[in-house]
Amino acid sequence: MPSKFTYDLLRLFRDSYRDTDNLTSNGSPVHRLIEQHSIDYWLWADLIAPESQRLLKSVIRVQRQEEADIFYVPFFTTISYFLLEKQECKALYREALKWVTYQPAWQRSEGRDHVIPVHHPWSFKSVRRFVKKAIWLLPDMDSTGNWYKPGQVYLEKDVILPYVPNVDLCDHKCVLETQFKRSILLFFRGRLKRNAGGKIRSKLVEELKSAEDIVIEEGSAGAQGKAAAQDGMRKSLFCLSPAGDTPSSARLFDAIVSGCIPVIISDELELPFEGILDYREIALFVSSSDAVQPGWLVKYLRGIDAKRIREIQSNLVKYSRHFLYSSPAQPLGPEDLAWRMIAGKVVNIKLQIRRSQRLVRESRSAFFVTNGASFEFGKNCQCICKCKYATVAMYPMYQLELRRVVILSCIPRNLNMAEIPEVCLLYSAWRRHLQAAGARMQPGRRAA
Numbered sequence: 001m002p003s004k005f006t007y008d009l010l011r012l013f014r015d016s017y018r019d020t021d022n023l024t025s026n027g028s029p030v031h032r033l034i035e036q037h038s039i040d041y042w043l044w045a046d047l048i049a050p051e052s053q054r055l056l057k058s059v060i061r062v063q064r065q066e067e068a069d070i071f072y073v074p075f076f077t078t079i080s081y082f083l084l085e086k087q088e089c090k091a092l093y094r095e096a097l098k099w100v101t102y103q104p105a106w107q108r109s110e111g112r113d114h115v116i117p118v119h120h121p122w123s124f125k126s127v128r129r130f131v132k133k134a135i136w137l138l139p140d141m142d143s144t145g146n147w148y149k150p151g152q153v154y155l156e157k158d159v160i161l162p163y164v165p166n167v168d169l170c171d172h173k174c175v176l177e178t179q180f181k182r183s184i185l186l187f188f189r190g191r192l193k194r195n196a197g198g199k200i201r202s203k204l205v206e207e208l209k210s211a212e213d214i215v216i217e218e219g220s221a222g223a224q225g226k227a228a229a230q231d232g233m234r235k236s237l238f239c240l241s242p243a244g245d246t247p248s249s250a251r252l253f254d255a256i257v258s259g260c261i262p263v264i265i266s267d268e269l270e271l272p273f274e275g276i277l278d279y280r281e282i283a284l285f286v287s288s289s290d291a292v293q294p295g296w297l298v299k300y301l302r303g304i305d306a307k308r309i310r311e312i313q314s315n316l317v318k319y320s321r322h323f324l325y326s327s328p329a330q331p332l333g334p335e336d337l338a339w340r341m342i343a344g345k346v347v348n349i350k351l352q353i354r355r356s357q358r359l360v361r362e363s364r365s366a367f368f369v370t371n372g373a374s375f376e377f378g379k380n381c382q383c384i385c386k387c388k389y390a391t392v393a394m395y396p397m398y399q400l401e402l403r404r405v406v407i408l409s410c411i412p413r414n415l416n417m418a419e420i421p422e423v424c425l426l427y428s429a430w431r432r433h434l435q436a437a438g439a440r441m442q443p444g445r446r447a448a
Contacts, residue, residue, distance in 0.1 A: 040117035187236035
């Protein structure tokens with residue numbers, strides 16, 4: 001891709017790195033937020049490194065499109081989001097979209113074999129709908145719907161990557177030295193009030209604020225915040241990892257590399273590399289409902305015996321390598337595991353591409369006419385709804401097939417339930433969903 005999507009943005013980041021006035025609305029340094037989402041940089045750095053210096057064998061860079069199984073889109077979406085003016089950022093997103101989608105490789109696959117880093121929840125947001133078939137690199141799935149639209153991200157298509165840790169590694173020697181100095185039972189430093197699923201934080205604060213041997217602090221990600229967080233984690237047996245604005249947070253990976261056992265309280269959390277790593281070896285999982293019960297969490301943590309604690313701490317030392325980005329990228333590091341996770345999707349991607357290329361559109365289409373509304377289903381289950389009303393808006397729904405019969409994947413906002421084809425109501429769950437949507441519709445009213 002042109003340098004404006006990579007090198008120019010890197011120069012912009014470096015020029016603004018020491019600008020202490022460059023803060024977000026909540027006071028966090030912009031450069032730190034960029035760094036914790038900088039997976040786009042680390043994967044790109046691995047790919048452009050001279051072959052003689054590369055240590056990874058899980059991915060090979062080729063020069064000809066015809067030889068590639070996967071196409072990585074080297075665009076620093078997080079830097080552009082934070083450091084460009086809003087309209088300038090959107091213009092750059094559109095330019096990147098145009099450049100990528102005009103490539104023959106994209107057009108052959110409709111983007112299915114392209115990897116796009118969108119690790120910050122707001123990055124590339126204005127054009128995401130045009131690249132929805134591509135593989136997205138994400139911090140989590142965010143089932144709350146605040147960051148991604150329903151059905152836009154899912155594990156079968158996308159890959160979750162860990163945040164870049166904000167603290168220094170506490171290696172085997174460090175863990176041994178601090179093992180008997182960890183006088184704090186449970187530690188948390190961060191924003192105490194968050195939105196959506198992160199509201200659990202305020203409940204936990206209320207429950208734990210007066211408990212003995214527990215430290216709960218308000219804090220940000222600046223230089224002083226990093227030092228305080230690192231010091232607190234190295235003095236603690238357990239580190240609280242509740243949901244933030246999204247189900248995950250960078251704090252989880254800070255705890256892992258600090259040798260502090262994460263206590264994960266996030267019911268909707270999806271974890272990076274979970275097909276390769278077993279997080280039960282290095283973390284405790286607690287349901288939100290249990291965690292906020294008076295006295296429950298403290299009693300649970302005090303009841304874990306010393307042998308089990310030492311076992312988990314030992315596992316944390318072994319697992320830390322999987323979350324430390326570096327140059328050159330290391331075997332079994334996050335870059336390596338990311339490429340392995342992506343490689344695991346290649347067979348299914350090729351199946352989808354070849355299947356879509358051989359299918360004759362007419363042979364898989366269906367056409368329904370009911371009470372003045374018509375529905376046409378064509379390639380890839382795309383739905384074209386023609387209604388008697390002047391304006392038709394669509395509700396996206398999951399696409400299904402049943403014995404080569406296409407089930408309705410979208411409905412007009414102002415469509416009467418009586419006009420829904422019976423084929424759309426094959427499942428009672430779908431019927432209830434449609435009825436619930438229909439109850440909110442006003443026939444004859446123009447859609448928004």
